[in-house]
Amino acid sequence: MTTTADTIFALATGTPPAAIAIIRVSGSRSWQVAEALAGPLPSPWSPAYRRFRKPGSSDILDKGLLILFLASRSATGEDVAEFHLHGSRAVVAAMLDTLGEFEGCRLAEAGEFTRRAFENGRLDLTAVEGLGDLLAAQTETQRRHAIRIAEGGLAAKIAEWRRHILACAAAVEALLDFSDEGDVEEVALASRIAALDAEMSRLIAQPSSERLQAGVEVVIAGPPNSGKSTLLNALVGREAAITSPHAGTTRDLVQVPAVIDGLPVRITDSAGLRTQDADEVERIGIERAERAIALADIVLWLGDEPPPTKAIWVHSRADLPGRGLQPPECDVMVSAATGLGLSTLAKRIGAAARLVVPAEDVVALNDRQRAEVVGARDALRLGIVETDPLLLSEALRQALLALDRLRGASYAEEMLDQLFSRFCIGK
Template sequence: MSSDTIFALASGRGRSGVAVVRLSGPGATASLAALTRQELPESHRAVVRDIVTIDKKTIIDQSLVIFFAEPNSFTGEDVVELHLHGGPAILTALFDQLAGLKGLRPADPGEYTRRAFENGKLDLTEAEGLGDLVNAETEAQRHQALRQMRGALGAIYDGWRSELIGSLAHLEADIDFPDEDLPGGVAAAISPRIRELKTDLETHLADGHRGEKIRDGLDVVIIGAPNVGKSSLLNILARRDAAIVSEQAGTTRDIVEVHLDLAGYPVTIADTAGLRDAGDMIEREGVRRARARAELADIRILMTAADDPVIPEDFADLHRPEDFYVINKIDLGGAGDGPTGSLSLSVKTEAGLEEFLAALETEVVRRLDVSGAPALTQLRHRLALEECVAALERFLVAGEAELAAEDVRLAVRALGRITGRVDVEDILDVVFGDFCIGK
């Protein structure tokens, strides 16, 4: 793959003031010479060049050109960036010329970043962080992705892996040179540190899926009886008519979702069918889905109405102490009855809405706080860490020195797969397949 020279639009598609086209590979410099008919500029220095057709008859555009000599480039290869005006006709003309040059082809999704990984410019966690950074929509996602791209998460895993490699070296020396004058009881000597490392790994895993939820969004669901104002609350949070609001009970049959940015954190809020003994088959299915979604939600907003404060029996098995209990329609008089910590509001007049939003944002920040240690962000990280912990558990009870060494070796390999040190060919397409073309 690296023998090819690739090209792609690295900036956003559509009309723009400036468009950036990137070339990477062994033919990047020859391609630049063919397009400019001038000497190669100094590496890392921006120059202005006319971009011309290969037959030299037509000027395509005047471009800012930057050449990055390997290995001091993003991909580790020779890279050329052309900063042109962003008109569609200019890009079409340029791509026609590039496609006609020998050895050049359009880049596949994520191919620039994949080459950076294969050339040792990034580890896999940094590459994943870069992908998350490109897709970040909230401040928390940006913060987490930037920290991961800069190596904070990979440094943790590499540190653990280095410790295990040191322990493995002592174990293998004890096995390979039993007659040498080596300290006895190597396995027993390193067991305390292995046990501490296992605890560190378990603590890292027991993070409530914080990093994954920052990537994907915290799941919040609104549940309650029909006509208590669930859809109205969803609409006011979304600031648009996301759900149908009607005085007729049972209007909401399926789950309606909106994606929000609350205090810089991603949140998905779902409106659900009213909990009651439904009469028709479709509404019964809606109630079933509401209950199923509520059981899996990170945060639940249990909603009643001040004019009908009866708590549905369905709440009994769904209610958790950390749930938000909201009493709506206080504009109709009274505040209703609810458990300690209940929040009263009127979606119609917005009375109490500010206090409710503040409480919800506080809970979201508490659960997803990005100020602490870096959190794992991918399911594959979690699976590899669980495999590592299992191997260390086997080491701590292993009787034979050879078995103990093999368990540490397996733990080392599990950690190495996270950063891409070993056994990653089968996951590269998965990691880079979701990247946009040009990155």
Template sequence: MHEKTIFALSSGSLPSGVAIIRVSGPAVADTAEKILGCLPPPRKATFSRFRHPSTGDLLDEGLSIYFPGPNSFTGEDVLELQGHGGKASVEAILTALASIEGLRVAEAGEFSRRAFENNRMDLTELEGLSDLIAAQTEGQRRQALSQSQGVLRALYEGWRSDIIQARALIEAELDFADEDDVPGSVSDQVWSGVLTLINQISDHLDDGRRGELIREGFSIALLGPPNAGKSSLLNALARRDVAIVTPQAGTTRDTIEISMRIGEHLVVITDTAGLRQTDDEIEREGIKRAVQAARHADLVVWLSPSDAPADLPVKLREIPNEQLLTIGTKADLATSQCEIVVSTVYTNGLDVFLRELEDRIDKRLGHGESAALSRQRHRFALNECSNCLRLSIQSKLDLELRSEHLRQAGDHLGRLTGRIDVEDLLDVIFSEFCVGK
């Protein structure tokens, strides 16, 4: 139980039609008496007048809702004041709350942190909530909502429960081997189950980084020779002049990125320097960065001008076919052999190109059919868990050591949900939240 009661604007930037101010902590009932004149009935929207606790001056009027703990977002008593979203009105209420002894302004993510500390949500659910607030696309919304509702928590806690049960059988053999009701070699029963668990975690990890790409954005690199139309295509996709376009070859010297939605997914498209042999030191650096962008991209789009050879550079021939798309450009100047041909002058073929991109992205990312890893910390913890499980099934080791490896595997899963030793993670995780959440 926290000694201080916290408050903050929880509904976003002002001005707005409605502003929601959230108060959480042990002094909620006293705060309601001073601001509203009485404590509203639980979980029922009540019309109220908000008054200054010292002067009695009317500050605003609106709805108040009281959520008694532990059945609230934070697990504590919570009061929400829903008033008008004018800057002056909100500032007046926040100033009035600050004048009440025992209240202070909430820090970023503090409401969510209290929800975690009061066992209302685990870390994976809170990370999902953070992603839900930041979601820009339908794919991000669907994945974040699923995670915030406990899909990953249920999966990881189920695996952890299996490990705890396996350890219990082993400990029984180690500690009570002389008892009649504990048969010898009872631990032999657990190793097939551990192997099954290893395979399940391996399948979960082998997802092509689907969840991370949905969350962070699917990366596409535009590559081609100088004057292939890369910058023109980028401007056409962005529907604004992002990159400089001139007839002079080698205009683009550095990478330029834009973010956009294609279908239901976030996509980051990178324009790069034209690939060619050059003595210009700056242009060579730009070409080096272009090749690096290609190697890190989820999809490389090679622009092949209709009035030039369509040969792919040697440096790009190592890219798998499923990560490479060749399109013809400058369709207004000549006939291209490519299946997809675009002209940014007449905007021909852009719709076909975008549909092809959408199909490829959907094939790679899917539509959120199953729980997906969305953060690197999840992947790291699961890899460590899997490594410990693999050590535990080595029959040449003593049973005590195999049991210890199982314990370590369970601890790695516990760190994912926040059950074990995560103090060093909390500040990082909750810093992603805004004040009021």
């Protein structure tokens, strides 16, 4: 059975072999363990060179740096010891095995260091979610947004909202105590709550951060033999889809993640759209293609006829005879064979994608966060129409409770278990 009273340890750096490995130990016994392995302890935050020995043996496990961190200023809110070692598999395995022999010490579970930081007040829940997104980030846009959240961008906004709501609550108390002066106070309250409503609504209206994490859905569509699979391969830079001069080669959806113009996208190659001469399997592929087009954020249309839906109209195969001039109704002319127009198309895709992901200069909400902000805003809206100060006071209290849930002051253990399971063992 695992408990927070246990002292935990894990490799905090990448899988060996590596030049350096860092093993982190956190908990009430961490310094005691460090002393047993390294001898006299250095001052906190002062790296010290030590030989690490297995207790009861003269054999040296390794030589390296020992750094201690006091609970009051450590990442987890507990006493922490870090061993900076040589990064061979044998050294890391020997150190981890030795740490596991100490009473009350065990290997950390996934995300347990971060969970302790949260439970000890070093991080709020929004910062934890931002850190999780940062660990999963694959593009520069994802990284910048995750850093903004992990560094407290949303937490600062929540703190500002709470200050305003508490000030409103104090004003309501004044209304109850000095009701004969209520007119002026009520006008100021209404103005303040309206400003909060407007700010929360602007944030709610932004696309969710999940859109940024999952990627923008881009579907390549058009009639058979219009160069869809070839264009997919050119956009992702590899042979992701089978190409053939024969019509109907692509019969199912082929989806490939990619980064275009700095944004994460998922590009889908679809079956050629036609109503005649399609066998049963191809017809199923066409139905799936139509569904994908209906759900897409961006459609790249490669047909010579107008697209059936809003799309970026691409004049493809521009290297072939008779196709070297761009029709005026098309948005961009490309040749996957020569590379003509591919950079222009990428910029068009990027511009369209930025309309469906959060703007780079805002703090975007995930679905959980949005639900709590909506709850806080709706409570404020309900309160502002109340003529009874007692009911307004209750509405303000409900808004504060929603913000407390947002920052993790109250939470469900199941939700935390799911959140921290996304983290690696050493984080």
